[in-house]
Amino acid sequence: MLALGRWQKGNQVVTATAEEFDRSIDRYRPELLAHCYRMLGSVHDAQDLVQETYLRAWRARDRYDASRSSLRTWLYRIATNACLTALESRSRRPLPSGLVAESDPRGPLVPGGEVTWLQPLPDFLLSTGGRGTASIDRASLRLAFVAAVQHLSARQRAVLILREVLDFSAVETADILRVTTASVTSSLQRARARLKDVGILEEQVTEPSDAEQRAWVDRYMKAFENADVEGLKQLLTDDVLMEMPPMVNWFIGRENYGVFMDWVFAKNGNQWRFLPVGANSQPAFAAYNRGPNGTFELNTLQVFTVTKGGISRNSVFRDAEVFASFELPATLEA
Numbered sequence: 001m002l003a004l005g006r007w008q009k010g011n012q013v014v015t016a017t018a019e020e021f022d023r024s025i026d027r028y029r030p031e032l033l034a035h036c037y038r039m040l041g042s043v044h045d046a047q048d049l050v051q052e053t054y055l056r057a058w059r060a061r062d063r064y065d066a067s068r069s070s071l072r073t074w075l076y077r078i079a080t081n082a083c084l085t086a087l088e089s090r091s092r093r094p095l096p097s098g099l100v101a102e103s104d105p106r107g108p109l110v111p112g113g114e115v116t117w118l119q120p121l122p123d124f125l126l127s128t129g130g131r132g133t134a135s136i137d138r139a140s141l142r143l144a145f146v147a148a149v150q151h152l153s154a155r156q157r158a159v160l161i162l163r164e165v166l167d168f169s170a171v172e173t174a175d176i177l178r179v180t181t182a183s184v185t186s187s188l189q190r191a192r193a194r195l196k197d198v199g200i201l202e203e204q205v206t207e208p209s210d211a212e213q214r215a216w217v218d219r220y221m222k223a224f225e226n227a228d229v230e231g232l233k234q235l236l237t238d239d240v241l242m243e244m245p246p247m248v249n250w251f252i253g254r255e256n257y258g259v260f261m262d263w264v265f266a267k268n269g270n271q272w273r274f275l276p277v278g279a280n281s282q283p284a285f286a287a288y289n290r291g292p293n294g295t296f297e298l299n300t301l302q303v304f305t306v307t308k309g310g311i312s313r314n315s316v317f318r319d320a321e322v323f324a325s326f327e328l329p330a331t332l333e334a
Contacts, residue, residue, distance in 0.1 A: 021061055024071055025054065030126045032079050034136045038161050039083040041093035041118040041150055043125070043325045049086060053079040069175070076166070077176040080158050087154040093118040095147045095315065096243040096250040098198070103249040105260040110248050117245040118147050120303050120317060122326045123278030138281040140165040143303055143315050146280070151198050156191040163188055213306040217276075217283040220304070220311060224287070227270035233258045237312040244300075244316040268299070273332050279303045286323075288332045296332040298323060 032053060036046035056078050057064075064074055095118050103110075120143060126136060139145065140161070149157050155177070162173045163184070174181045207213065216235060223231035236254045243250035251260070271290035278284060284303040288296035301322055305313035323330075 021058075025057055025075060028072060028075050029054075031136050032075060034121075034126060034141060035076065035079055035161065035166070036083055037121050038140060038146055038149060038165065039080070039154075039157055040086065040090070041146055043119050043121055044321065045086065045090075046121075047125075049079065049082050052082050056082065073168070073172060073176065076162070076168070080162065080176055084154050084158060087157075091116060092150040093147075094150055095143065096245055096248045097241060098147055098151070100248050100250075103251050105249075105251045105256040105263075107249070109244075112246045112248045115246070115248075117319070118143065118150065119319075119322055119325065120279040120284070120301065120315070123281060136281075137165050141280045142282060142305065143280050144305065144313065148195055148198050152191050152194055156187050156194070159184055159187040160191040160195075208306060208308055213283050213304075214276075216306045216311055217285065217304050221274045221276075221285060225272050225274070227265045229258050229261045229265070232261055235310050237307060237310045240311060241313045242316065243314075244318065246319055272296070272299075275328065275332070277301070277326055277328075279326070282306075286326070286328050290334070291331075294334050296334065298328055298330050301326060301328070 029050060033046055033050050036049040036053075037043065040046050040049065053075065057075060060078075064071070069077075093116055096112070099112075099115065121141065149160060152160065158177060159173060162168045162176060163170065168176065170181045170184045173184045177184070208216070220232060220235050223235065233254050236257055238254055239252055240254055240257055241250065241252050242257055242260065251257070268289050273288040273290075273296045275286040275288070276283070277286060279301070280303060282303055282305060284301060286301050287299045289299040291297040299318070301317045303315045303317070304311050
């Protein structure tokens with residue numbers, strides 16, 4: 001069989017077959033997808049960049065030398081530099097709350113025009129062969145965090161993620177990016193300062209357990225199904241934030257949230273069905289509204305941030321590309 005790649009075992013250098021090489025690199029696919037998603041904020045672009053990473057790795061397989069770097073570090077070098085190249089021709093992907101001033105919940109919905117929005121990431125894309133997301137840092141997949149890093153330059157984004165999310169050393173990060181350790185340190189300091197400016201301090205976020213978060217959202221779905229606005233408000237924190245790309249509207253506060261939901265039920269009626277999903281390691285559901293023909297038609301995908309005190313954020317997406325990435329059915333039977 002064809003021998004590919006040089007592997008270090010003690011003082012002995014051995015080679016790997018094509019099949020062994022494929023098996024060795026394939027186990028890193030979920031975490032590389034998470035990495036490219038954090039960098040780009042787009043599910044489709046992240047998937048494309050992971051494919052490009054594996055194509056580049058395959059083409060360079062005979063040059064991989066385990067005595068110089070681990071296979072994981074080598075793959076992250078390829079993926080990170082592919083992302084940096086891609087970002088040269090792409091603008092940042094914001095959420096409405098990071099783009100425009102707060103809206104009046106009584107005002108009309110305003111389309112975002114040509115804005116390229118941050119997309120949510122389906123949790124099922126981070127599982128393969130029965131492996132879940134245990135090795136992937138959950139906090140760094142939150143929509144709020146991924147939206148915040150969009151404020152950083154591409155290089156600062158890469159340094160922050162490599163150092164503080166993936167726990168590469170300054171020396172390893174410098175090697176991946178082919179820069180000096182002094183440059184890595186400087187970029188990390190600037191990235192931290194910028195995140196502080198935009199108000200993201202992820203280490204201060206305390207999450208309930210997965211079961212507790214799901215329970216909060218299950219109660220929310222029940223109140224939603226009953227068009228119970230007061231019941232919905234009781235599940236929210238005082239400073240809850242709602243945003244709804246591709247509309248630029250967003251607002252803060254339980255009362256504003258209630259005003260908007262009154263409008264939602266007045267406009268769309270009170271007949272809804274829900275399909276629970278997972279997005280960005282956060283609870284989410286697809287909402288279906290009963291249409292004139294009696295079937296329930298896909299209306300929105302809603303992603304929740306849940307704290308010990310209740311639901312603190314609801315990011316509501318109404319976008320065909322997002323629906324497709326979650327493989328959501330267009331209708332549900334009555």
